[in-house]
Amino acid sequence: MVKTRNLNANKQAFFNTTRAFKKSLPILMGVLMLLALADTLIPKQTYRLIFSGNWFFDPLMGAVLGSISGGNALTSYIIGGELRHQGVSMMAITAFIVSWVTVGIIQLPAEAVMLGKRFAIVRNTVSFCTSILIAIVTVLTIGME
Amino acid sequence: MIKRAIEKVGFGEAFLLLAVIGYVVLGIFDFALLRNVLCVLTRLIARIGPVLLIVFVVMFLTNLFFENKSISRFLGKGSGFRGWMVAIAGGIVSSGPIYMWYPLLSDLKEKGMRDSLIATFLYNRAIKIPLLPMMVHYFGWDFTLALSIYMVLFSVVNGVIVQRLTQRGAEG
Numbered sequence: 162m163v164k165t166r167n168l169n170a171n172k173q174a175f176f177n178t179t180r181a182f183k184k185s186l187p188i189l190m191g192v193l194m195l196l197a198l199a200d201t202l203i204p205k206q207t208y209r210l211i212f213s214g215n216w217f218f219d220p221l222m223g224a225v226l227g228s229i230s231g232g233n234a235l236t237s238y239i240i241g242g243e244l245r246h247q248g249v250s251m252m253a254i255t256a257f258i259v260s261w262v263t264v265g266i267i268q269l270p271a272e273a274v275m276l277g278k279r280f281a282i283v284r285n286t287v288s289f290c291t292s293i294l295i296a297i298v299t300v301l302t303i304g305m306e
Numbered sequence: 307m308i309k310r311a312i313e314k315v316g317f318g319e320a321f322l323l324l325a326v327i328g329y330v331v332l333g334i335f336d337f338a339l340l341r342n343v344l345c346v347l348t349r350l351i352a353r354i355g356p357v358l359l360i361v362f363v364v365m366f367l368t369n370l371f372f373e374n375k376s377i378s379r380f381l382g383k384g385s386g387f388r389g390w391m392v393a394i395a396g397g398i399v400s401s402g403p404i405y406m407w408y409p410l411l412s413d414l415k416e417k418g419m420r421d422s423l424i425a426t427f428l429y430n431r432a433i434k435i436p437l438l439p440m441m442v443h444y445f446g447w448d449f450t451l452a453l454s455i456y457m458v459l460f461s462v463v464n465g466v467i468v469q470r471l472t473q474r475g476a477e478g
Contacts, residue, residue: 174369182362185409187318192405193354194325197347198332201339234434242444251445255453262432268405274317275412276424283471284425284464291429291460299456303448 188271195267199230212249219253224292227260228285229267237261251305255296263288357406365410381419393423393465394458397430404431422469429461 211226212219227237241254264285265272272281333340381389400407411424433454441450 170370174366177369178362178366181365181409181413184318185412187316187322189358189405189408191318191321191325193350194322194329194347197343197350198325198328200346200350201343234432235437235440238437238440238444245444251449254445259432259453259457262404262434263429265404268408270317270321271405271408275408276415277472280421280424280468280472284428284468287425287464287467287471288429291464295453295456295460299449299452302452302456305449 185271185275188274192268192271199267203230212244212247212253216250216252219250220256220293220296223253223256223296224260224264224289227257227262227292228264228289230261234258234262250300252296252300255299256292259295260289260292263292354406361406361410365413368410368413381414381423385420385423389420389423390426390462390465393426394430394461397427397461398433398435400427400431404428407431420469421472422465425468426461426465429464430458433457 211222230237237258241258244254244257245251266285269281269285272284276284329340329343332343380392385392407428411419411427415421415424438450438454441453
């Protein structure tokens, strides 16, 4: 009898998980398709052309670029490393790296559907602002240019 | 009319359909470019496949072993310091793209997880332990350490602000 109860619990848990997953799959697939499109259509060199050296404008642009980009965090480190070689300020690069992972404009529709529209908008806006703040305090702490 | 159509087919399906239409339009104008995009998409799916499997297993185990009450105790209103620690540690150790974790978080939210802890979890996903050596290589030890510490601190600030702005109060 205990065995039957366990089997039923397993079945129910599996059913609930599958149902939740089915609901998410079309959105996840749509996000992946958009990411692949953005990855192919936006050349990596574009990032280099945008930074002007302005200490206020650069972190802001870094955060904007990071927010609209997406994909593996490793890519953001590689682009950040390249930008550093080009002489772009660390504040801009830090804002770029942080917002790359914490803000997701491409994923926003998926986040809104699954976690609520208000939550998604508020979380991404707050994360955008804190990415600039983190960039400022990190660079000030270690004294990098 | 568009709103009614979206309501009929569901937002997820409409979103996917829009992406497919975008691909078809791209294919009509530049088939070679579409082929490149499809290659990137295939690589992306192959990379996230295992993570998706992990998420499925974690969701299954959560459904199997945790009742709504126990999830509320760990991540709900009265979770306190332990809740923050679970959200921070969970965010740091979770792997794969952020959107892979939405289904699980949506499930936990329905079971009583606070918005502040969801935001904190998502923020801490920016700290990737396996990628830290790469960050050190590009930007040095002091930068990596300072950034990681600030990320954890700001994740809590982020969670508190999100909780307040979603108008559910500090308690959530």
